[in-house]
Amino acid sequence: MKAFSYERPASVAEAARLAAERPNARFVAGGTNLLDLMKLQVETPSTLIDVNRLPLAAVENTPEGGLRVGALVRNADLAAHPRVRGEYGVLAKALLAGASGQLRNKATTAGNLLQRTRCYYFYDTTKPCNKREPGSGCAAIGGFNRIHAVLGASGACIATNPSDMNVAMRALDAVVETVGPQGEARSIPIAEFHRLPGDTPQVETDLRPGELITAVRLPKPVKGVHLYRKVRDRASYAFAVVSVAAVIDKEGDRVGSARLAFGGLAHKPWRVEAAEAALVASGRADAAADAALAGATGQEGQGGGNAFKIPLARRTLRAVVADATRA
Template sequence: MKTFAYFRAETADQAPHLLASHASPDYLDGQQANASQGGKYIAGGTNLLDLMKLQIETPIALVDISRLPLTDVEETAEGGLKIGAMVTNSDLAAHPLVRERYAVLSRALLAGASGQLRNKASTGGNLLQRTRCYYFYSPTSPCNKRIPGSGCPAREGRNRMHAILGISEHCIAQHPSDMAVAMQALDASVETRRIDGSSRRITLADFYLLPEDHPERENVLEVGELITHVILPPVPAGQHAYRKVRDRASYAFALVSVAAVIDATAGQINSARLAFGGIGVMPWRNREVEQLLCSQPASPQLFNQAAELLLKDARGSGDNNFKIALTRRVLLSVLTDACKGELQ
């Protein structure tokens, strides 16, 4: 691990200023993507410390935000939730309002990582965790996400865990988060604080970026922009479920996962929210699929049409070809159980 400076932020306003004061001008102007020219925020550190040990991330300064007063889960005036970015994954999964109203979120959190990691991982950091692509984690391998323009060996190499939707010729890395998949299904948004002191709210639907020609750019955050809260709108009606297919029963990333909130009566789906993990370069949601499912009486034919629409642009890269068929089966299972009132 390379040497770095360490600073502790006391307020959300102070944190961006601390980071800005220890970065090169090119980095702050957005002209330098290499983290070695700037700073990084650290909260739980469950992902960042691993990356620093491998010298994949080499920031010259760390700004510790773990003690910021952003650890509350509050009801909003609209009937939703305002979640502080420093709320740990364990505390969020166990919170009474989350368990009662947003069961899909609690289940997704409990499906991710180990208890020890959930005790440290923060809500804001979970949204920003990096891919676990083998080549991204190998400092001796080319990787467009790590070194822009160096190539993507995963396209022709080991790619069993990789994405089948949203990929480009420059990157096929999958997004690793379980929590973000549930947040996507719940129409979450994030509140942030910029270096200039201004704030903004970004819907999660607009937060992540497709790799296209610049896989090193994973989200729309500006340099030094700090996530302070995650906002959930009022809970949608329906059954909640998080299905995760993985190689082993615990502490494994998803091959295919789906966060589902489905309101179904006999023979009809009234509303559906479906977000997928393991198959996309970001938490994947297709609203056309949801609209189709509510357009006519439920039937196996309708469910197959929905699967075809979801997967019409899916592309396997060899070892991960099986994900196309697996995604179809998981989706059909979720929809069938929802119409029977057995979704869980």
């Protein structure tokens, strides 16, 4: 780990100002991802800005009937919140599917939004990685890429977003609230918050320099059966190979409405509204999968590549739809 300076601001405005003034500064709260990256010298911030003392740890009702979740709300606390458990079940289930109990006690809402990829080559500083060192190449293309993206990838990067929470937030149409160094507030729909890699895989979100996440706003609850199914290599403490977050409402024997978001397939949570429309129109999971997986491409690589994710995502969606229609 390289040497760094440490700041503990007393206000949101001071935190954003410090981040804008200090080159290569990073905010830190739980540190469950950042500190690991610092130990490996994947991340080498000049300054850590500790935001734990800021008043950003509340879960509040909004006038519109939704919830405003502070950036510092711990994953365990959010999963256990009565309204989240009762009205935003897909989010509670996704949070409980992530990491371990100990990590959920430390990890924060904002930190989870910003969680970085678990690509082996991103973590290995001896290997080329355009995300870690732009222009160096992507060792995952043609390498061990079993966990990598089959949708939205580019010739520069085939990494995936590892977060379970983000997939559920995408299904719920969450909005990320931020404050900039001049005190300017922004609301960023989560659909626009995470970016696909394109030619700049090192730019992972829509955040501007110095901008601090202050909260995530959830719209009023969506009626229906809330489900989160995660397929992984072991029963606990593993990242999704494929996951599906779904809110499916039945009207008699047919699907009346649906929200579907996939994890483990792309650089960002993957949601295709055409897939939801196909499920409503036909009642068939395969019709939804055809739309959601349009353009999906597997990679050849050492150990067999990742093309298996495409049929696996289809089967996972079938299981989710079957569970929802039985409920």
